[in-house]
Amino acid sequence: MNSASSNLTNNATAASGAVSPTAGTPATPAAVPASSVPVPVASVNTTVAATPAVNASPTFSPLYQQIKALITQSLQSGEWKPGELIPSEVELAGRFKVSQGTVRKAIDELAAENLVMRRQGKGTFVSTHHEARAHFRFLRLVPDEGVPHYPESKFIEVKRVRAPADVARLMDLKSGDAVIFIKRVQYFDGVPTIVEELWLPGLIFKGLTAERLVEYKGPMYGLFETEFGTRMIRASEQIRAVCADAGAAQLLNIDLGTPLLSSERVSFTYGDKPVELRRGLYLTSRHHYQNELS
Amino acid sequence: MNSASSNLTNNATAASGAVSPTAGTPATPAAVPASSVPVPVASVNTTVAATPAVNASPTFSPLYQQIKALITQSLQSGEWKPGELIPSEVELAGRFKVSQGTVRKAIDELAAENLVMRRQGKGTFVSTHHEARAHFRFLRLVPDEGVPHYPESKFIEVKRVRAPADVARLMDLKSGDAVIFIKRVQYFDGVPTIVEELWLPGLIFKGLTAERLVEYKGPMYGLFETEFGTRMIRASEQIRAVCADAGAAQLLNIDLGTPLLSSERVSFTYGDKPVELRRGLYLTSRHHYQNELS
DNA sequence: AAGTGGTCTAGACCACTTT
DNA sequence: AAGTGGTCTAGACCACTTC
Numbered sequence: 001m002n003s004a005s006s007n008l009t010n011n012a013t014a015a016s017g018a019v020s021p022t023a024g025t026p027a028t029p030a031a032v033p034a035s036s037v038p039v040p041v042a043s044v045n046t047t048v049a050a051t052p053a054v055n056a057s058p059t060f061s062p063l064y065q066q067i068k069a070l071i072t073q074s075l076q077s078g079e080w081k082p083g084e085l086i087p088s089e090v091e092l093a094g095r096f097k098v099s100q101g102t103v104r105k106a107i108d109e110l111a112a113e114n115l116v117m118r119r120q121g122k123g124t125f126v127s128t129h130h131e132a133r134a135h136f137r138f139l140r141l142v143p144d145e146g147v148p149h150y151p152e153s154k155f156i157e158v159k160r161v162r163a164p165a166d167v168a169r170l171m172d173l174k175s176g177d178a179v180i181f182i183k184r185v186q187y188f189d190g191v192p193t194i195v196e197e198l199w200l201p202g203l204i205f206k207g208l209t210a211e212r213l214v215e216y217k218g219p220m221y222g223l224f225e226t227e228f229g230t231r232m233i234r235a236s237e238q239i240r241a242v243c244a245d246a247g248a249a250q251l252l253n254i255d256l257g258t259p260l261l262s263s264e265r266v267s268f269t270y271g272d273k274p275v276e277l278r279r280g281l282y283l284t285s286r287h288h289y290q291n292e293l294s
Numbered sequence: 295m296n297s298a299s300s301n302l303t304n305n306a307t308a309a310s311g312a313v314s315p316t317a318g319t320p321a322t323p324a325a326v327p328a329s330s331v332p333v334p335v336a337s338v339n340t341t342v343a344a345t346p347a348v349n350a351s352p353t354f355s356p357l358y359q360q361i362k363a364l365i366t367q368s369l370q371s372g373e374w375k376p377g378e379l380i381p382s383e384v385e386l387a388g389r390f391k392v393s394q395g396t397v398r399k400a401i402d403e404l405a406a407e408n409l410v411m412r413r414q415g416k417g418t419f420v421s422t423h424h425e426a427r428a429h430f431r432f433l434r435l436v437p438d439e440g441v442p443h444y445p446e447s448k449f450i451e452v453k454r455v456r457a458p459a460d461v462a463r464l465m466d467l468k469s470g471d472a473v474i475f476i477k478r479v480q481y482f483d484g485v486p487t488i489v490e491e492l493w494l495p496g497l498i499f500k501g502l503t504a505e506r507l508v509e510y511k512g513p514m515y516g517l518f519e520t521e522f523g524t525r526m527i528r529a530s531e532q533i534r535a536v537c538a539d540a541g542a543a544q545l546l547n548i549d550l551g552t553p554l555l556s557s558e559r560v561s562f563t564y565g566d567k568p569v570e571l572r573r574g575l576y577l578t579s580r581h582h583y584q585n586e587l588s
Numbered sequence: 589a590a591g592t593g594g595t596c597t598a599g600a601c602c603a604c605t606t607t
Numbered sequence: 608a609a610g611t612g613g614t615c616t617a618g619a620c621c622a623c624t625t626c
Binding site for chain 4: 088
Binding site: 112113114137138140233234235236237238239240241242243257259260261262265282284288289290291292293294 | 537582
């Protein structure tokens with residue numbers, strides 16, 4: 001009988017029990033007033049109430065992971081926009097009915113994944129691609145000598161097309177779905193160094209035109225984030241060495257057959273959803289691809 | 295008067311004060327018996343007593359960073375060897391006279407840097423290159439199709455030489471210092487795919503011969519770790535596209551001029567000390583260099 | 589049952605930023 | 608002074624592994 005509510009394996013319940021200086025009522029040990037017990041958004045063994053679909057099965061996940069998911073949802077939904085301040089740890093703890101430490105651990109992971117940035121004394125901010133330090137997160141090509149700086153873009157082509165089979169497969173679309181195709185050349189100090197082709201889902205990037213790309217100053221990912229509400233948060237890249245074909249040779253002003261670094265990159269937004277395919281050819285005679293292994 | 299010891303900015307002191315249910319002696323609030331106060335290895339604003347050299351200046355560093363440094367020293371000194379179990383968090387907390395939470399945070403970071411591996415219920419182990427999961431930490435070349443597996447090695451040359459200027463510079467040696475030079479070809483499914491040259495400091499790798507390399511089965515880093523007490527913990531890599539020269543073409547059985555991926559990699563051991571220079575040429579017609587950006 | 593890491597809470601204080 | 612994140616402690620309980 002006193003185990004009436006003990007099947008709640010929620011850690012928070014146990015912890016609240018530790019606050020039990022209210023244990024002056026030995027007669028009804030199980031009769032804890034519901035109102036005095038903090039009600040976390042979820043128990044350890046169940047999914048967060050607000051979580052839509054997906055996890056109907058008994059999913060084991062620590063509280064802080066559930067909080068992390070909730071915060072991520074707010075990021076995804078645009079409740080807090082890139083560059084903005086999110087609520088303080090104390091406030092979030094209150095909202096989710098958990099301790100500050102738990103919120104802290106959730107935010108720690110989000111910061112490690114570059115979704116948010118902490119600044120002591122100021123607060124926690126939503127990461128944005130409109131920042132010097134974010135500019136080279138996905139562009140690893142740096143000059144052999146001198147300081148890295150952002151290249152200039154010249155757009156060769158921007159059009160709406162139907163996705164070829166290989167593109168569709170990589171972007172989780174159906175073959176023939178509408179996509180935006182972009183081709184551009186990038187210059188470092190006036191030297192053409194990168195030629196790349198991009199594919200973006202037409203549905204999300206409706207209204208993306210050559211004009212908007214040209215007039216926009218700054219990294220393309222900044223434009224995507226601000227104008228299309230789509231933020232790239234990670235990418236997977238495959239690199240090869242290839243020979244320059246006629247097209248690349250002309251655009252990069254190099255000899256046919258010059259070795260180029262080929263990169264095929266798929267970028268993902270929240271929920272591991274692929275939202276960009278990028279195929280680039282890098283001239284590596286005065287630049288190199290820098291990678292840190294750990 | 296009761297602030298007699300408040301100029302001690304050590305957090306531990308403050309926390310110990312919180313244990314003050316011993317506050318039955320209001321007459322002498324500042325007279326806390328020294329023996330009852332845990333004496334951390336260091337205060338927040340000073341360097342750990344055991345730390346040799348380097349930080350004589352007033353160095354600000356959180357306790358857990360100091361603990362992390364102490365643990366790293368024990369790893370470096372070989373007190374706990376690769377693959378071995380390190381003392382439990384509780385034990386380390388006792389040794390360093392800090393709370394388990396502080397040790398925990400220190401180990402969290404070491405685990406994030408792949409220096410140790412935690413296993414719930416078992417303990418924390420020193421990372422080792424003798425493990426399946428470690429094998430591809432530094433080798434990012436994976437087959438376009440099929441499951442990655444470790445290549446076979448064929449050694450072309452192993453000799454003691456004097457370090458050329460460029461090699462010496464990258465490895466923090468003096469030009470002319472003794473180094474071990476290794477040249478080998480690596481095969482995937484019998485297909486020659488990688489030709490690479492390695493330079494290792496002669497002082498550290500004294501006694502490294504072709505025989506020992508050939509007879510040793512498994513990753514070279516495993517051999518280095520076990521036989522020479524030198525563990526690679528991170529590396530910095532520069533990648534380019536180049537054309538196969540005569541030597542590479544012959545070893546890889548390809549046409550002269552075939553595009554190859556060129557990698558120059560410097561590997562570091564504890565204390566960010568460079569201990570290996572590796573220059574590789576990768577054939578990327580059936581393999582690619584895989585990189586995750588985040 | 590005992591020991592390990594993993595989670596969660598609560599409360600203190602510190603360092604930094606802004607008002 | 609007030610608010611934020613950053614550090615540190617203490618203690619509880621959970622999940623997993625081993626004896």
